[in-house]
Amino acid sequence: QLAQIGVTGLAVMGRNLARNLARHGYVVALHNRSVERTRSLVADHGDEGTFIPSESMADFVASLERPRAVIIMVKAGGPTDAVINELVPLLEPDDIIIDAGNAHFADTRRREAALREQGLHFVGTGVSGGEEGALLGPSIMPGGSAQSYEKLGPIFRSIAAQVDGEPCCVHVGPDGAGHFVKMVHNGIEYADMQLIAEAYDLLREGLGASPAEIADIFRTWNSGDLESFLIEITADVLAHTDAKTGKAFVDVVLDQAEQKGTGRWTVQSALDLGIPITGIAEATFARALSGHADQRAAARRAFADAGGTPLAVADRDAFIEDVRAALYASKVVAYAQGFDHIQAGSEEFGWNIDRGATAMIWRGGCIIRARFLNRIREAYDNDPKLPSLLVDPYFAKAVADGVPSWRRVVASAAAAGIPTPAFSSSLAYYDGLRRDRLPAALIQGLRDNFGAHTYRRVDAEGTFHTQWAGDRSESPA
Numbered sequence: 001q002l003a004q005i006g007v008t009g010l011a012v013m014g015r016n017l018a019r020n021l022a023r024h025g026y027v028v029a030l031h032n033r034s035v036e037r038t039r040s041l042v043a044d045h046g047d048e049g050t051f052i053p054s055e056s057m058a059d060f061v062a063s064l065e066r067p068r069a070v071i072i073m074v075k076a077g078g079p080t081d082a083v084i085n086e087l088v089p090l091l092e093p094d095d096i097i098i099d100a101g102n103a104h105f106a107d108t109r110r111r112e113a114a115l116r117e118q119g120l121h122f123v124g125t126g127v128s129g130g131e132e133g134a135l136l137g138p139s140i141m142p143g144g145s146a147q148s149y150e151k152l153g154p155i156f157r158s159i160a161a162q163v164d165g166e167p168c169c170v171h172v173g174p175d176g177a178g179h180f181v182k183m184v185h186n187g188i189e190y191a192d193m194q195l196i197a198e199a200y201d202l203l204r205e206g207l208g209a210s211p212a213e214i215a216d217i218f219r220t221w222n223s224g225d226l227e228s229f230l231i232e233i234t235a236d237v238l239a240h241t242d243a244k245t246g247k248a249f250v251d252v253v254l255d256q257a258e259q260k261g262t263g264r265w266t267v268q269s270a271l272d273l274g275i276p277i278t279g280i281a282e283a284t285f286a287r288a289l290s291g292h293a294d295q296r297a298a299a300r301r302a303f304a305d306a307g308g309t310p311l312a313v314a315d316r317d318a319f320i321e322d323v324r325a326a327l328y329a330s331k332v333v334a335y336a337q338g339f340d341h342i343q344a345g346s347e348e349f350g351w352n353i354d355r356g357a358t359a360m361i362w363r364g365g366c367i368i369r370a371r372f373l374n375r376i377r378e379a380y381d382n383d384p385k386l387p388s389l390l391v392d393p394y395f396a397k398a399v400a401d402g403v404p405s406w407r408r409v410v411a412s413a414a415a416a417g418i419p420t421p422a423f424s425s426s427l428a429y430y431d432g433l434r435r436d437r438l439p440a441a442l443i444q445g446l447r448d449n450f451g452a453h454t455y456r457r458v459d460a461e462g463t464f465h466t467q468w469a470g471d472r473s474e475s476p477a
């Protein structure tokens, strides 16, 4: 008997993906650099399906039916290249290597091009949902060739999360498209979490609510427009008590957010493409700020008495509703920006990514799964060329309805000295986007003044330059 698919790299994600495949009736070849992991998987879960364990890469490859499909689940970067280099000499034309880790899409493009030359398919695949998702149904975002998806599609669709009978998996696009979309997913994940953290901070500082009370508020929010996995687990984390001290868990955790880098990649790519993903950028920088402990300590000393005015909340319920509305509006902005980024990447690299389908596969399995992704999907299905999610009629109304709350929250946070970088920058983005005239005109004037960088006029075609140091006459540039 030959295996239909293989997994090499059996740390927790690889192990759970392998088990998920086996539970769905696929015969799964197993390999890991250290054989203990392979053995323990078979010992602990061998009864869940049919596994073919191998100790060497050569035996592993030989245990697979052709065309072979091999999932690599190892650390991004060097370790992935090392496994690819070990695998390639053992493979034959049309075999498929699937990288299911969080690789940078540029690495995926490079690897795909190199392996295509050798007649192999390389499929960079985003997999979201953490450990539990990998086992019970992740959101799967495969890139690579259409031909490879003919074999992989049915397998991936069957092990993916299912929402309303639809699997959370589509062929995102060729070469690096899958990892690009997964990268943006993670960027949105950063923005989502930063917005949640700011809402928590406002409720804690503004209302003086306890973590347990705020957990209840989030629980209530989870039954409305905000319904999502991250809101649900926020309630869970806030309600948790530290066993050692009896304090709220959130109060014993060091307040320095870490990252493995996908948020940073998203911002770097958006800068290259010129897409203002301000919510994701602020979220990434907020993590960076939190990590600069020495600077924070110095600033605390320098500005000890320079805080804001404490928030005086007269109507508790109205304030909670304002924070909820501001959170929702800011969240719509973050997703709008993320989908703009996907569109820009798709155009730059010729991927033809369907944004409606992307929203569809994020409805289940992944970390940012949320009820409103149904609406996002509808928005892009109704108009695949939608210039911004914010102008879709449903979201335009939702955002407009939230604007008064949003302004109140950002204004009172600024007055109270509570930092809300993501709330504030999302509001600024919304105001910038809908503005009739932007002060960018002045910037163009300054650029022309100091560097003859030229400008365009509102009333004539072409570019112009003013003789700032001379007679101030204007001439076509």
Ligand code: 6PG
Pocket (backbone or CB within 6 Å): 102, 127, 128, 129, 130, 186, 189, 258, 259, 260, 261, 262, 263, 366, 367
């Ligand atoms: C997912 C997650 C996952 C990511 C973690 C941690 O979709 O399952 O995005 O891929 O690795 O969320 O990311 P950071 O360490 O960068 O916060």
